Amino acid sequence: MRILSIDYGKKRTGVAVTDPLQIIANGLATVETCKLEQWLMQYVAQEPVERIIVGWPRQMNGEDSENMRRITPFVNRLHKLLPNISVDLFDERFTSVLAHRAMLQGGLHRKARQDRAIVDEISATIILQDWMESRNNSPKT
Helix, strand or coil, rough: EEEEEEECCCCCCEEECCCCCCCEEEEEEEEEHHHHHHHHHHHHHHEEEEEEEEEEEEEECCCCCHHHHHHHHHHHHHHHHCCCCEEEEECCHHHHHHHHHHHCCCCCCCCHHCCHHHHHHHHHHHHHHHHHHHHHHCCCC
């Protein structure tokens, strides 16, 4: 089963997904936020998804950022729409910075680096990769 990650934004949302063996995280799409729930319902109807990781926007002092007031109701709706899929929040601090750095290192031209849709998708991929690494590095009980 796959794991999805979401970099939830006011206008656009980046989505990333693992392969079925949950080894590699790849960018999947950038979806208009107003169409995200419908898009997710269609995706999970076609692909088995075990878990959804939603980026948790936090400030440097650890407090929730302003976007959390939109994310909390979204996560609550996901729990109701997809009761058999776990939904977790995961710290997304610095993902936009890391996304821009990855784009630079990948040789993307300036115009492509300014495309917020690409940044959102890469940010979702970084959230998912970081979540996977944290899971692999956590002590086994």
